[in-house]
Amino acid sequence: MLDPRKLHLLRELAQRGTIAAVAEAVTFTPSAVSQQLSALEREAGVPLLERTGRTVTLTPAGRLLVEHAQAVLEQLERASAALAAARGGPSGPLRVGAFPTAARVLLPPALAELSGAHPALEPMISEIDPADVSAALRAGELDVALVHEYDFVPPVTDASLETEPLFSEPMYLTNRTSIGEARDEPWITSTPGTLCYAMAIRACQAAGFEPRVRHHIDDYDTVLAFAAAGQGVALVPHLAALAPPQGVTLAALPLNRRTLAAFRRGYGEHPAVRAAVAAFHAAITRLPL
Amino acid sequence: MLDPRKLHLLRELAQRGTIAAVAEAVTFTPSAVSQQLSALEREAGVPLLERTGRTVTLTPAGRLLVEHAQAVLEQLERASAALAAARGGPSGPLRVGAFPTAARVLLPPALAELSGAHPALEPMISEIDPADVSAALRAGELDVALVHEYDFVPPVTDASLETEPLFSEPMYLTNRTSIGEARDEPWITSTPGTLCYAMAIRACQAAGFEPRVRHHIDDYDTVLAFAAAGQGVALVPHLAALAPPQGVTLAALPLNRRTLAAFRRGYGEHPAVRAAVAAFHAAITRLPL
DNA sequence: GTCGAGCTTAAGCTCTCCTGATGCTCGCCG
């Protein structure tokens, strides 16, 4: 019988590309991952990995098996979720990932809602950039996460994950009325590697220029303070700009940010995950959108 | 992560009812099965088995998990089948179960067909009564089996198995023209515990009497020889009665026997299984039906 | 009341699997 643990490693390899990266993701040594994949290959009776130079790539058979691995692991998630449901109402630890703005604006009311409805549930929040969410969910470090996606930035598609849209909000530009007008201004963006950074760069590129980035600030309150101090222009989402400081004007752009809940495919039936998503929806109805 | 090996044991328990029977099926000791199921229960966090007296029954949560186990194991079968397909054409050992008449009439041409088309395939035949086929398939002792089912005998429904109809044939009665006419005759049936035995009894009961069974003979050639010797009446299927001996007349009854191919759900995509079923179909077109 | 079927628990042993160390290949770069 094929071992789902090995199938999981194969799926991670398909996502991450190197055995070393897989090992880091599952906190094994590369040696262990290599041995497990070799054993899987032996059982499969067909080469799954091609040793090309100092790296490995999946063979067609390997990619085929990844798809089946996905189906198997998804069924296992469903089984786990069913067991959690059989245990009764939502209870126990629930690891939630959230990007900073959500953590500040959406989570407080959502957590109040959640704790009120399900006292046995113990939500644990981790701030995490949406770009890192897929890996954390797949690795089992998170159960559910709040992520966002922007126009211009292609949404992360991961066959092992499922998303549920929560809401959409417009983006604002500080102290200018259009992106083209801000062409020669210094820019304040998030730190490189985050989704917000990519969004700002792409938005400027779409307007026909490469932004001159002077400051890298992730916290939008700080961003607005910098903007008020004349340090540059920035793109901020509606929820982060409910109370702009003196000296900052905001212009709505034809650019939206969508917030979604993400979880492992099949795990959405877990009662705790269902409860969390329901609490997100409930909290959203009370947001000033 | 839930362990499919444990899930398999739970599914077997749902089918067989006792831990001892599961242990025998998988050639473990009852102790090992008990420990595995206890571990599964611990991981599940909810009681799966109820110790009632000296036996165990599944709790509702246990039955729920069995359904999910079924889905998981089916996906694993699919993955195995896909790997076998990736290995190339059908090759290697293929364990085939067949009831005696099929082994004699259908298998020789089917095996010739199969070996001609796929020389690398090594079919291994085991004679087995259809009543035992489910267990052997689930336990992985067989890859594909020829089974039959009769009117009056409810077909075995096993969620983990899949069947494909092959053909249907009429049943004949020896030396009488209707079952009612044979009410007071001694009967020749198969040995108790087989499907054919159950069929004969049920057919007589449907005609309103309990047959007086004198001989228990499984081989239909011998049955016909006994009938020719005036030792009693018997029900024989068309394919077993192509050349009745002197002294035996046959009367077709409104009673049919259907022959099917059976295999583990999801495993029908295995190239060797596909090839075998195709060979069965090809051989059937040349049968005198 | 006795026996036996069925399940569990405890002890021991085997085998799997992970770690750490070593060695290899290959791409990069001076």
Add this chain to the structure above:
DNA sequence: CGGCGAGCATCAGGAGAGCTTAAGCTCGAC
């Protein structure tokens, strides 16, 4: 062209999972 580091495989060793044997417990049948 040679050194270096990234990436992977292999080997030896230790810890843990899992099976077997043996013993004990419970309950139903006779």
